[in-house]
Amino acid sequence: MHLVLERRAERSVQVALASPLIAIALTLATMAALFWLLGKNPLVALGVYFVDPLTDAYTLQEIAVKATPLVMIAVGLSVCYIANVWNIGAEGQFIIGAVAGSWLAVRTQGADAGAWVLPAMLALGALGGALYAMIPAICRVRFGASEILVSLMLVYVADLLMDFLVRGPWRDPHGLNFPTTAEFDPVATVPVLVEGSRLHAGAILALMVVLSGAVLLGRTLKGFEIRLVGAAPKAAAFAGFDGRRLTLFCFALSGALAGLAGIIEVAGPIGHLQPGISPGYGFTAIIVAFLGRLNPLGVLIAGLFLALTVIGGEGAQIALKVPLDLTKVFQGILLFYVLACDSLIVHRIRLVATPRKPAHGHA
Amino acid sequence: MGMLEAITLSVIAASTPLLLAAAGELVVERSGVLNLGVEGMMIMGAACGFAAAFFTGSTLIGALAGTCAGAALALVFALLTLGLAVNQVATGLALTILGVGLSGLIGAGFVGQRIAPAPHLFLPVLIDLPGVGRILFGQDAFVYGSVLLVAGIRRFLFRTRAGLALRAIGDNPASAHALGYPVLRVRLLAVLFGGACAGLGGAYLSLAYTPFFVPGMTAGRGWIALALVVFASWRPLRLVGGAYLFGAVSILQLHAQGLGLGIPSQLMSSLPYLATVLVLVLISRTRGTAGSAAPASLGTAFVPDR
Numbered sequence: 001m002h003l004v005l006e007r008r009a010e011r012s013v014q015v016a017l018a019s020p021l022i023a024i025a026l027t028l029a030t031m032a033a034l035f036w037l038l039g040k041n042p043l044v045a046l047g048v049y050f051v052d053p054l055t056d057a058y059t060l061q062e063i064a065v066k067a068t069p070l071v072m073i074a075v076g077l078s079v080c081y082i083a084n085v086w087n088i089g090a091e092g093q094f095i096i097g098a099v100a101g102s103w104l105a106v107r108t109q110g111a112d113a114g115a116w117v118l119p120a121m122l123a124l125g126a127l128g129g130a131l132y133a134m135i136p137a138i139c140r141v142r143f144g145a146s147e148i149l150v151s152l153m154l155v156y157v158a159d160l161l162m163d164f165l166v167r168g169p170w171r172d173p174h175g176l177n178f179p180t181t182a183e184f185d186p187v188a189t190v191p192v193l194v195e196g197s198r199l200h201a202g203a204i205l206a207l208m209v210v211l212s213g214a215v216l217l218g219r220t221l222k223g224f225e226i227r228l229v230g231a232a233p234k235a236a237a238f239a240g241f242d243g244r245r246l247t248l249f250c251f252a253l254s255g256a257l258a259g260l261a262g263i264i265e266v267a268g269p270i271g272h273l274q275p276g277i278s279p280g281y282g283f284t285a286i287i288v289a290f291l292g293r294l295n296p297l298g299v300l301i302a303g304l305f306l307a308l309t310v311i312g313g314e315g316a317q318i319a320l321k322v323p324l325d326l327t328k329v330f331q332g333i334l335l336f337y338v339l340a341c342d343s344l345i346v347h348r349i350r351l352v353a354t355p356r357k358p359a360h361g362h363a
Numbered sequence: 364m365g366m367l368e369a370i371t372l373s374v375i376a377a378s379t380p381l382l383l384a385a386a387g388e389l390v391v392e393r394s395g396v397l398n399l400g401v402e403g404m405m406i407m408g409a410a411c412g413f414a415a416a417f418f419t420g421s422t423l424i425g426a427l428a429g430t431c432a433g434a435a436l437a438l439v440f441a442l443l444t445l446g447l448a449v450n451q452v453a454t455g456l457a458l459t460i461l462g463v464g465l466s467g468l469i470g471a472g473f474v475g476q477r478i479a480p481a482p483h484l485f486l487p488v489l490i491d492l493p494g495v496g497r498i499l500f501g502q503d504a505f506v507y508g509s510v511l512l513v514a515g516i517r518r519f520l521f522r523t524r525a526g527l528a529l530r531a532i533g534d535n536p537a538s539a540h541a542l543g544y545p546v547l548r549v550r551l552l553a554v555l556f557g558g559a560c561a562g563l564g565g566a567y568l569s570l571a572y573t574p575f576f577v578p579g580m581t582a583g584r585g586w587i588a589l590a591l592v593v594f595a596s597w598r599p600l601r602l603v604g605g606a607y608l609f610g611a612v613s614i615l616q617l618h619a620q621g622l623g624l625g626i627p628s629q630l631m632s633s634l635p636y637l638a639t640v641l642v643l644v645l646i647s648r649t650r651g652t653a654g655s656a657a658p659a660s661l662g663t664a665f666v667p668d669r
Contacts, residue, residue, distance in 0.1 A: 005448055005666055086452055135640075145643040148399065148452065149590045153636040156583050164629035286456055325467030325578070332461025336443065339454055343447040347666070 005347050012345055019341035020291055020298070024305075026341075027334045034329070040320055048319050049312035059315070061199045063307045065269055068206045069094070069261035069278075071303035073285035075213040076254030078294040082217070084230040085250040089136060089151030090258040091282025092158035093129040097259020098266040099162050100128025102273040105188040106170050106181055117187045121263055129259015130252045132158065137251035141244040147251070155282070163275050170273065180274035190268035202264035206303075209257060213296035226250070258282060279310070280328075287335045290342075306331065370614060371498050375506055376572055378610025380405070380564040382509045384588035385595070385602055386516055387560020392592055393520060394553035395533035397662040399455025400440055401561045402585025403462020404433040408565025410466035413473055413576040416569075422481040425570045426505070426563060433562020434555050436462055441554045445547050448664040459585070467578045474576060481505060481571035505567045510603070512560070517599040529553060533658035536665040546665055561585065583636065590639045594646055596656040605642075612638050 031049070032042035053059040073090045080087045087093075101121035108117055136151035163179070172182040190200045217223040229236040229246050237243060261281065266273050288306050292298030313327030384401050391398050408429035416425025440458050443449040481503040489500040520526040529549055532539040536546045564584075569576045587609060595601035616631040 005446065006668075007666060081453075088456060139640070139644050139647075143644045144647040145640075146590075146593060146647075149586060149593070149643055150640050152586050153583070153590070153639045156636045157633045160629040160633045164627050167629075168627065283456075283460060286453075287460070290453060323468050323471045325464045325471065328460060328464025329468055330464075332457055332464050335457035335460060336439065336454070339449045339457060340443055340447050343443075343449045347448060 002352065003349055004352055005343075005349055008346055008348050012348075015341070015345045016293075019345060020293065020302070020338060023291070023334065023337035023341045026337045027330065030333050030337075031330055034326075035322075038322060040322065045316065045320055045322075048316045050308060052315055052319075053308055053311045059311050061197055062311050063304060064203050065198050065200070065307075066310050067303040067307035068200075068202045068268075069265050069281045070285050070288050070306055071206045071300055072209050072261040072264075073254075073258045073282060074288035074292060074299045074303060075209050075296050076257035077285055077289040078292065078296065078299055079213065079217065079226060080250040080254050081289060082230045082294050083226045083246055083250050084233070085247050086148045087133060087136070087151050087251055087254050088148055088286060089133070089153075089155050089282070090254060090285055091278060091280065092151070092155035093133050093255040093258035094262035094265075094278055094282045095155075095158040095162050096132040097125035097129035097262030098273060098277055099158075099165060099262075100259065101125035101263030102170070102181060102184075102266055105184045105267065106273075108188065109182055109185060112185070113187060115187060117185070118190065118267065121188060121267060122260060125263025126256040126260040129262060130256035132259070133251040133255020134248070137248045141247050147247070159275075162273070162277075166273055166275060172272075178274075181272045183272050184267055188267060189271060190264055198269055200264075200268040202261075202268050205260070205264065207300075210296045210300045213299075217296065222249075258285075284310075284331060287331050287338075290335060291338050293342075368497060370618065374607065374610045374614045375498070375502065376610075377613050378606045379506050379509050380567045380572065380584055381588050381591060381609055382603065382606035383505070383512065383564030383567060384561040384585060385591040385606060386509070386513050386599065387557035387564075388588055389592050389595065389597060389599060389602060390516055390520070390529070390560075391553050391557035392661055393533045393597060393658055394529050394550045395536055395658050395660040395663070395665070396444065396550050396554055397451045397455065398437065398440055398444075398458070398554060398557055399452060399589065400436065400458025400462060400585075401557075401588050402581055402583065403459035403466075404436045404558050404561035405462075405565035405568070405585045405588075406466040406579070406581045407432040407436055407462045407469075408562030409569040409580055410470035410473075410565075410576060412562070412566030413478070413569035413574075414469060416478050417473060417476060420479075422479075422504075422570050425478075426566050429562045429566025429570070430559045431562065433558040433560070433565065435558070437554050437558020437561075440558070441551050444664065445550055445554070448666050451662050451664065463579065470576045470578060474578070477575050478570070480574040481567075503571050505563075505571055508563075513599045513603055520599065530658070533660060536660050540665070540667050546667060550665075561588070564588070587635065587639055590643055593657075594642050596646070597658065598656070609635060609638065 032046060035042045035045040053063060077087060077090055101124045104117060104121045104124055135154060136147045139145040139150045140147040166181060167179045170181045172180055190202050193199045193201060225241045225246060229241055229243050233243055266277055270277055284306055288299055288302045292302035309327055309330055313324060316322050317324050384405055388401055411432035412425040412429025415428030416422055436458055440454055443454045444451045483501055483503045485501055490496045520530060528544050532544060532546050532549050540546045565581060568580055591602060591605045594605040613635045616634045620628045620631050
């Protein structure tokens, strides 16, 4: 007897709906075991991670604040991954978007420039992210270089560029030599939704991105093209869709969204440009995209869930004295389970009798 | 010790982890599997290798622990991509995320600790040869191991039946399956081997190169190793040249920073990454799509029909 994997005749709808939930359940069980290994009470620890953040108005807001960049980036990445285009450098596009938008904030610092500054910053951020994403896209379609490796290498370059700017030309002259720009002017800051809270207008933008993404993928010819090129590139080429142009489109879109998320993060919750503006949003968004089944509405839920783990992880660091890296472990395990469960939508595992080899004779 | 000799020694030290990890990945990709988790397996090798060496005081046990840690992560990758036919790109990314997180968890208690660096071999008499003595006969075991590893891989791939079968599986798993070759078993062994090599490369970083552990100390070397395999056109000997070229770039930028040429240090630090992009573009362009040396089935899952 042994286990074999075989293709289902058609996709299993039940498994498709249940798979993210099964994946989360399996992850929670694994996490419980991990907590137990670390010498913590698993139930208490899971409570700190997943329940405590939901019981407090401040942490609830923080979840929305953290989910905002994750959801924005992940909607763009979903479009890429459906089309079988592998942009994994969203972290770099996020940083370049933040840098491009911050340029205007730094230039207009103290000039009382007017209300046009913030919209212009957001546009610059999106443009910067999109242009930065065009580098791996052009390397792919023009030269055939792996977009995976190129987009990832550019993450390190973006990080170093930002580091150079905030330590050099853009450093706050009154900042006691800390590597940071001056605090942005009020006209260059994303407004908060409710006075005294940290929840900012970027959250509304993220919701609009989700809706636009859902319309794009579900209701337009472009969405059909994206799905067709991803699922059957030869058929798509036969139907007259240009896979290379679609690659450029996917990179530009995901880069613009990542860049927009970057400038919103800098002009919103952070308020100035400094190293370490992203705790790996661009990479966590990859998990968000897959957990959300590459569907914008699913991404919204997945983004909120991943944000919950980030906030829960910070709480657990204080309450349980566990390392912050535990959250990354948790996210990695979650992605594994999501991918494994997704495989069962198109495959099934069967137990079959091992065929007995003929004692004599030829095979 | 002359300046040139010192630079050569540091280039060799910077190249060895790249060569170890890339050599393993080359075998994996030759079998048709693309494991993007090299960075994760390397950093786990660095963390586990350092932990083991810290407790036992033995570089050998540290290296073994790093190797096993890399192979263990590779086993998870194999379970998903070979057992469940999951997308290899996504699984590789998951492996890197998990590896970076786990290494931080394991290594947290060891940050700031130091161990004795891996012992160097000093062959009497030969070491005193002018110029090349120290370079050829005064390295640590990892360096010699990495060169032997590449020679062994080359012999295996191109001079043995098993190597031929592995390459056939990488080019056309369906045909190889029809001929009776155990596609999934060969790929499993290749993936485990690749993980072991990546783990060893990571262990080199924390046992010999620095010798201490810092979270994220691989700093993209796993990804550069992946690019090196493309650079080498999936050929072991070219891998040596590529690894040493990249080692040279990363060391020379350090020395250039030390000279104080007025170039921002961040620009110099980004050179290895920019060089990787440039090399990928040049290699891919000259090769074109038709004459690609890449294994034909690279990155596609294979589900045998019985």
